[in-house]
Amino acid sequence: MSATAVFGDALLDPETGDTARHAVVVVEDGRVSAAGARDGIRVPAGAEKVDAEGLTLLPGLIDCHVHLRSKGTGRDLGEWLATPPSLWVLQTVPAARKTLEAGFTTVRDAGGAPSGVRLAIERGIMPGPRTVLAVTALSQTGGHTDQHFACGADIGVKLPDVPETVVDGVEPMRRRVREVLRAGADWIKLCTSGGVLSPNDSPRRADLVDGQIRAACEEAAAQGRSVMAHAQATEGIKNALVGGVATIEHGIWLDDDCCELMLDGKRALVATLVAPLWVLRHAEAGRMPEWATAKARSAVEDHKRSFQRALEAGVTIAFGTDTGVGPHGSMGEEFLLMHQLGMDPLRCLQSATTVAARTIGYPGVGTLKPGDWGDLIGVRGDPLQNLELIAKPDNVKLVVKGGEVVKAA
């Protein structure tokens, strides 16, 4: 039995927003056995003591939308053409490390990372967060994940353990969902609208309008999985919600009907406000094709208004960033954007802890109750007073995953 006791100035419970002073978190065999004020907790003899004096402890953060396989340094198609498939797999190594060091101890990968990444992290081959995987992001021909270019080249990354991204028709969709689940997917990802980084489509257009969404949701449900929808166009969002998806990703053009559908079905919005900003930043650095830049520019203000509409309507908002568009480790900036648009700090924090855990369906993360995973971070001060403390990776001074210190100041 291995035990670790982390002694911090304070312990912040994101469920209530309450803070316990002079706190300790005890982790035994990877799981929390006790957490709270020190005077009420007996630390087992022989526990490894982690000194986090001066730090406020809180549960490890959760990002519901990342792409560990993408570098997050912009899209340079020349570079892309010179990148062999194995390098795409190996790009997950620094991505997973930086994610963890930024305090994100759990992520949902929204497509691209194969099951070997999860296995490699579980086996200690490389450090990284707990991962919930979509494996393949599915779209129709000419949709968001069709990497066919006008010259005739298909530059989609071909990995033997990642099923094809493009699928048309109801019956092929059923089969493809089964293949994706066979490949180790925890979630099914559908693109029910066009997107920004894809060459042939428009984010304002609904895709998969032929019954494929419902078929995918049924097949996923038959094996206990839920569906996440890349959904930007209003019609694409509605179709996704009517078809039965659990989460709306991006949600750029939500209207009141969309919000109502989300509330009725207890769906969550994963806004990824920071993603179009990174498209524009990469464009300024000359690392983004013009067609993608133009699409991002046309969406960024509407995206914010849509987020505010959802927030005001009381839609559940789960933290997600689309990191892999932006650089790994930079996810915390999303907190600042959500806050700027009116979300209060506690809800911001909840969106990346309790709400995110419920949304992705990962048990034992997002809180530090006895039996939860021993995943926690330490910051110098109260993040509810100053979101910058969790918004910048340098401000995250301590990261513990499963009782093991993975980053210490």
Add this chain to the structure above:
Amino acid sequence: MSVVAVQAEALLDPASGETTRGGVTVLIENGRISKRGARRQVTAPKDAVTVDAEGLTLLPGLIDCHVHLGSPGTGLNLGERLATPSSLDILTCVESCRKTLAAGFTSVRDAGGAPQGVRMAVERGFFPGPRMMLAIQILSQTGGHADSLFPCGASVPLMNVPENPPSVVDGVEPMRRRVRELIRAGADWIKLCTSGGVLSPGDAPHHATFTLEEIRAAVEEAATQGRQVMAHAQANAGIKNALKGGVKTIEHGIWLDEDAIEMMLDGDRRLVPTLVAPQWVIRHAENGRMPAYAAEKGRAVVADHSESIRQAIEARVKIAFGTDTGVGPHGSNAEELLLLNQLGLEPLECIRSATLVAADTIGLGGRAGCLDEGAFGDLVGVAGDPLEDLDQLAKAENVRLVVKGGETVKAA
């Protein structure tokens, strides 16, 4: 300009065999050795970053001419192979690279499996690893050492990488094309199996594979693009075909005879013995992690293998250090030094085989395995005199310091 000054007790130069003692300095400027010698003779610039290796003996980073970074080296469990996705095969290289480097091996030749993405990832700093020359894929004939088809009808390769060309090829024209594909996929070396092997299900190590014409075609095609050929060659006839066909290195060489040895001496070919590989097959078999067919083949060759290498050492064939690690666990490479020494290779020659000779063999002569001005700043530091005690290098935990390109990658 970044300058690193490594300060140590002694410096062993494999070229001269001389050890400078009583305080030494090696200066590394922008990743390359610029000066080295007794401390009083080498002045470090004021802004140099000092690496404190007091008490240690330095020598050039070691080189292994035969590894498989894509195999974890924990034995062959076919049930596990069947459950391993391609992406995990690729990510296995992350751990192999780290352990190889930590054992003091700063350069390797991968004898098949590791794709060029691994080299690119190490060069870009995604994770630490040695410099590498790659064979990308092992080529054999149908039913040969690199044919992973099992009687059930399933093909279960030891490493499954999307961009690596297929491993089975038959005929002269298909061979030419396949070699071109391999070079396109980033190969520095072409690896042919001119005999059967131990870990493959359908062949015998004492049978020659590929025709002489197929081997010649591969050697020619490789040469037109400045590459050479390494031959997995265990059977006597397979070794001779390889040598006649013009390969540069004989890997394993289990059944050499006087004629084969003479051909090697005449043609300046290199022998990469990998003595430790069948030992690991047997060890894994004892732990229940080796299929019966492979364990049986491993046991059947081990005595002949030693005898063959002993003859080659006696005849002064150039021995380039290589281990087939990936059969055994990564980081354990240097045990091979002890086995070479047991078969009559003097300690200095053992060290040369893993430095000077290895570098020259795989195409890094003058750049790695030596302390020449301009060579890579790759060093290892050990606590005692490796010429007196090869265990100083043979056990990874005895390697206290590893520097690659002037950067400390392991320090005690």
